[in-house]
Amino acid sequence: MKITCPHMGNLYLAIEALLGDLGHDLIIPPPSSKKTLTLGTKYSPETICLPLKIGIGNFLEGIELGADTGLMVGGGGPCRLGYYAALQQEILQDLGKEIRFIVLDHPREDFTRFKAQVIPLVKAGGVRALARGLVLAWEKIVAIEKLEHMAHYVRPRESKPKETTKALKGALQRLRRTNTVRGIRRLCRDELEHLRDLIDPNVPQPLRVGIVGEIYTILEPFANLDLEERLGYLGVEVLRTVSLVQWLMDNLILSSLRLYSNRRLLDYAKGYLHAAVGGHGLESVARTVALARQSCDGIIHILPFTCMPEIVAQCILPNVSRDYRIPLLSLVVDEHTGETGFQTRLEAFTDLLRRRVQGGLEHEVSACLSRS
Numbered sequence: 598m599k600i601t602c603p604h605m606g607n608l609y610l611a612i613e614a615l616l617g618d619l620g621h622d623l624i625i626p627p628p629s630s631k632k633t634l635t636l637g638t639k640y641s642p643e644t645i646c647l648p649l650k651i652g653i654g655n656f657l658e659g660i661e662l663g664a665d666t667g668l669m670v671g672g673g674g675p676c677r678l679g680y681y682a683a684l685q686q687e688i689l690q691d692l693g694k695e696i697r698f699i700v701l702d703h704p705r706e707d708f709t710r711f712k713a714q715v716i717p718l719v720k721a722g723g724v725r726a727l728a729r730g731l732v733l734a735w736e737k738i739v740a741i742e743k744l745e746h747m748a749h750y751v752r753p754r755e756s757k758p759k760e761t762t763k764a765l766k767g768a769l770q771r772l773r774r775t776n777t778v779r780g781i782r783r784l785c786r787d788e789l790e791h792l793r794d795l796i797d798p799n800v801p802q803p804l805r806v807g808i809v810g811e812i813y814t815i816l817e818p819f820a821n822l823d824l825e826e827r828l829g830y831l832g833v834e835v836l837r838t839v840s841l842v843q844w845l846m847d848n849l850i851l852s853s854l855r856l857y858s859n860r861r862l863l864d865y866a867k868g869y870l871h872a873a874v875g876g877h878g879l880e881s882v883a884r885t886v887a888l889a890r891q892s893c894d895g896i897i898h899i900l901p902f903t904c905m906p907e908i909v910a911q912c913i914l915p916n917v918s919r920d921y922r923i924p925l926l927s928l929v930v931d932e933h934t935g936e937t938g939f940q941t942r943l944e945a946f947t948d949l950l951r952r953r954v955q956g957g958l959e960h961e962v963s964a965c966l967s968r969s
């Protein structure tokens with residue numbers, strides 16, 4: 598099968614390893630771009646959230662490159678992700694595109710349906726190839742996250758401008774070509790070392806800003822207008838609170854074994870939110886509280902326009918910001934978000950944080966927080 602799927606950051610490296618072992622080709626769409634978004638926006642319902650629009654664009658570009666099968670995850674709960682695959686399939690069919698869909702829902706939802714979806718994927722390679730592919734994919738996801746986190750740490754401390762981004766790109770390319778567990782671990786160790794070597798020890802402690810919000814928007818640089826990189830070059834160490842490794846561990850492994858509990862999140866969110874609201878709404882509130890209790894200088898909440906779970910969080914977060922006296926910036930993104938305005942808001946926010954840290958702004962921030 599020639600399979601394509603939407604981009605979500607560097608996840609395609611892991612999917613490619615898994616499908617390759619199963620004997621399929623992953624047709625990787627070009628990195629998401631203005632063209633992708635224009636295509637997706639043209640054929641999607643106007644008020645649907647940004648991830649679906651970019652996803653439609655990715656599928657159309659993947660089909661253009663010869664893909665005959667689309668791979669998507671399903672989803673339950675009060676969020677539109679569960680409808681995405683069906684909606685995308687219908688949109689593509691209406692456009693006359695010949696493509697079948699494999700939709701991976703949580704096996705606990707409907708095991709028979711899950712099995713029916715997985716069998717065509719596994720048929721060519723067999724169960725051993727599946728096991729090997731899963732291990733490789735997992736190792737790659739772990740390595741990607743370690744490298745990205747190191748890049749967040751190094752970027753505001755780098756000795757030569759833009760070197761971190763260049764080194765990270767190189768490391769990811771080499772990771773793509775590495776297909777043994779031992780090789781991936783060795784490469785990851787070496788590349789982390791290489792990234793660490795880019796640090797200038799004389800750079801003073803940078804600002805530390807936590808990022809909370811919707812998972813896709815945080816992980817896909819095109820959707821967040823390269824938020825993490827922009828912040829790095831504004832002298833900010835990014836503390837990304839969303840982790841794909843954690844998400845897979847919680848939602849696939851622990852929840853399949855009925856061992857997952859959101860008790861810790863509810864404890865953090867106590868007094869602000871007392872139940873899950875779908876997507877990462879509860880996580881956004883809980884992690885904002887957790888960050889506010891750490892030595893973090895500010896928080897950025899990023900969400901796609903019309904994202905229901907994050908709108909709930911967005912209404913609550915100003916209270917957290919006021920109670921913990923921590924500056925918060927809310928960034929809503931959609932196809933109309935302009936780069937210049939986005940950059941200006943980030944510069945203004947980091948400027949405020951810097952002046953606050955230097956001690957000159959406490960009374961202005963207090964006035965601001967008491968008004969919010």
Ligand code: SF4
Nearest residue numbers: 646676677678876904
């Ligand atoms: S979490 Fe929000 S943006 Fe993501 S699929 Fe659900 S509604 Fe859309």
